[in-house]
Amino acid sequence: MKKITIVDYGVGNILSISRAIEEVGFNTELTGDHNKILTSDFLILPGVGAFENAMKLLKENNLVETLNEFVKQKKKPLIGICLGMQMLLTKSFEMGEHKGLDFIPGKVIEIKNFSNKKKIKVPHISWNEIFAKNKLNSNILPKDLINRSFYFIHSYMSLTSNKNDVIAYAKYFDVEIPAIIRRENVIGFQFHPEKSGKNGLNLLKNALKIL
DSSP states (O other): OOOEEEEOSSOSOHHHHHHHHHHTTOOEEEEOOHHHHHTOSEEEEOOOSOHHHHHHHHHHTTOHHHHHIIIIISOOOEEEETHHHHTTEEEEOTTSOEEOOOSEEEEEEEGGGGOSOTTOOSSEEEEEEEEEOOGGGGGGSOGGGTTOEEEEEESEEEEESSGGGEEEEEEETTEEEEEEEEETTEEEESSOGGGSHHHHHHHHHHHHHHO
């Protein structure tokens, strides 16, 4: 069975994610240990809160180099969830400009900057349907989960430099928000699959099986 590790660096709903992974039939471990991470088959990078603080904690725990080795040298799969997805990009403009992990080229921008509606509400907290965007990586999003609802809670969105890196999107007011992104062995879920009921569990199970 695959060794699935949730990166524990002091940020994220790690217990909820752990329970969700176990519910779909996989064993998981929470750790920030360099060697345990590198010997894993699959990593989950959670995240809640502010981008700058999360990246600071990764650096303080000496995990940036570890994640780079896992993703770029060992070419093993990683899923970033919510803020964890945003951290996969090159940089964020949340309360200043901050460098991300740069696994997927792009930038993180506040949602309301892309809306023409003055009364758009942020954070975006709601159940939203997701729609397929890119057929190149369609195996990540099974047909029976297209147009299904998932739980979002965020104020910033991930704009990838290459539009083909966006697998699915959600509509919020007049904004198309990237909901699933992927480049090679790195995937991001903007929503919380662990809080999205059966749809979220089925999506997690599919990703963990095929990668």
